[in-house]
Amino acid sequence: MSDENGKMGRPMGPSTLHLPLLPKMADEIAASGVGPYKAARLVLTDPEKNAIDSLARCWKQYGAPYLQEAKRPEKGASEPNTSGIVNLSFPRHLNKIGAMASAAEQADSLLNGHAQKVAKALFDSPLQRILNGFHDSPAQRLARGYYDSPATRIIREMQTSPVTRAAMGLRSEAEERIVRRF
Incomplete structure (x- = not known):
């Protein structure tokens, strides 16, 4: 039998199902230090013995560059965690938690930047300039002067005193009695 169509049998190279x-x-192995069979079991959604073996064999042939990439510290990251406590406790969720934290930080900085731009635009608006001008106007200063005068303070203190409150209570009770009579 001639070999005119190429090789027959099993295909060589990684499966297209295994590449993703x-x-x-690599992330599982780098995070928790497990072997390729355990990592294959953790990664596969419905692990069967044949699928685990196939993925582990594929890892042994083609997984070294992926492991180097996973072990490389991220740009801008501080020193890697050397305690091993976190890596051993939460091996499957470390990457998800880190990704969520970085996404939250990015969203926070984006929202804060946008909020600062909006606040600056509102503060520099013509309406805000008019309101600031009114706040510093002579009429407003005169009104503040009356409000902060000693006589006005005494009146406010008298209105909020317990004696005045009691008198107002008696007055409202007397008014209620008069209204009931009619």
């Missing part, structure tokens, strides 16, 4: 799983396996 190799970075996830």
Whole structure:
């Protein structure tokens, strides 16, 4: 039998189904230090023995570059965690938590930047300039002077005193009695 159509049998090279799983396996191995079989079990959604073996074999042949990429510290990151406590406690969720935290920080900085731009635009608006001008106007200063005068303070203190409150209570009770009579 001639070999005119190429090789027969099993295809050589990684399966197209395994290629997307190799970075996830690298993250698992880098985060928790498990072997390729355990990482394959963690990565596959419905692990069967054949699928685990196939993915582990593919990892042994093609997984080294993915592992180097996973172990490389991120740009701008501080020193890697050397305690091992967190990595051993939460191996499957570390990458998700880190991704969520960085996404939250990015969203926070984006929203704060947008909020600062909006606040600046409102503060520099013509309406705000008019209101600021009114706040410093002579009429407003005169009104503040009356409000802060000693006589006005005494009147406010008298209105809020317990004696005045009691008298107002008696007055409202007397008014209620008069209204009931009629």
